[in-house]
Amino acid sequence: MSNAELPVQVGLWVMVGFTVLFLSLRIYSKLSRHRALWWDDYSLVAAWVMVVIGSGFISAFAAPSSGIVTASSDRVLLLFNICSMFCALASAWSKSAFALTLTRLTERAGTIFLWFIIATVNIAYTVFSISAWGRPCVVQSNSHMYLAGACWSPTAKIAVPLAVVLYSSLMDFTLALFPWKILWHTDMKDREKVGLGIAMSFGVLAGIIAVKRAVNMLGVDPVANGSYYHGRVIQCIWNVAEPCVTIVAQCIPTLRALLVDRKSRKLDADSAETYEEILKQQTVRCWNGSSHAISSSDHDFQSPSES
Template structure:
């Protein structure tokens, strides 16, 4: 007689009923507030300095709007869909609505990431020339194409197209390979771009007529984006682990 299939969860796991939803909401709005403060200070300094907002400022403002909407949707998912609970306690009242909200959040997140990088690259465009300026233009175009494809793949992966965000609808969908490949590629490319954009200010500032301490301080401030590099790298590692598990099951 064949042995019964193993339980997906152990009794010890099923005994846990904690809810991470409130922590998700608190974290989302805390980070949004930090971003709001820094963006507000940036705009305020330009206003009191009688300088008009440029393209990089407006792109950052657009990214901030996407971030605020994303945080609001995260709150909605926690309050209405009970998002943040364990799988055995997670019973959304409307699965289709939950999937649609998740897709919108993912699109907004990818958009905000792409636009913030684009804004910084545009800022550097005004400080560079030659091959560096050309490289920045290539980065802006290719990065936005990669992120746009990553955000778009979810919405067009099924036939009829509505099934992409309506799992209860009858239809067919392509395999997960395309989405996994785009996610891995975008994560890798994002990490590479972060390194380049973080190190480029050192080349630009160290050649200026400034005090050494001022150069180093400004370069460090403009290179803080390097702290973000482990994030896409970790997502790349996690995506590969998830893909491997999916192939083995």
């Protein structure tokens, strides 16, 4: 691992740096236009805090002076479980943030479905965290590294977290496709719908990363399976990459709104329509065929009309 320590550290903190940059710009774009932060914003901030904590453990994990590379497998597993726990919280809360955002743009049927996603994703990642600390049946019951209680079979220790990661991937793809149902019933131009839909669907990348995590867990990935220590570090990197991508993906539509709004003001300060004006005008026909007028307090998911 000695040759990989520097790339791991640089790659990890560059990834975290991009996350805080996009999140800061998202918050700035709202506050600069006197837009109040909402629960989805707070959930993203909380997810980012978990990312930073998890990244701190990974950074210590990969540090040359940590001595972990020569430590026992129990110590490696302990730090890996801590990393995984914080990354699990970050993944759950970052996905919940996007689902919360979408609840403001849907009617009752869509909202119920989104709350189902929020509940099940958080429950799934709670089970994921518990499984990490569950004692394998091959380990003595007096081990202080695991939770007290019944032991977990080798199959359960693999199957439970694998099922959670695959379900997480499915929810990433579902949330990435969900906005298209909403956007396609607006009175926006088709080109605007496509552009905004793409901006809102970058979360599909998080789903791809979750699939990669599942591959790593099965030991199919030759890089992650090179050695016990090296494999655990690589898994930690992918664990933190998923919430990072989810956070960045959710900031893109808001930043797009800020950039297009400023461009329209610069081109024609007198007649250009701002996002707030467009938000007041757009109407979303939701799942049950009824109409839901989006107020100016809702999020920047509509694209301004082309002038």
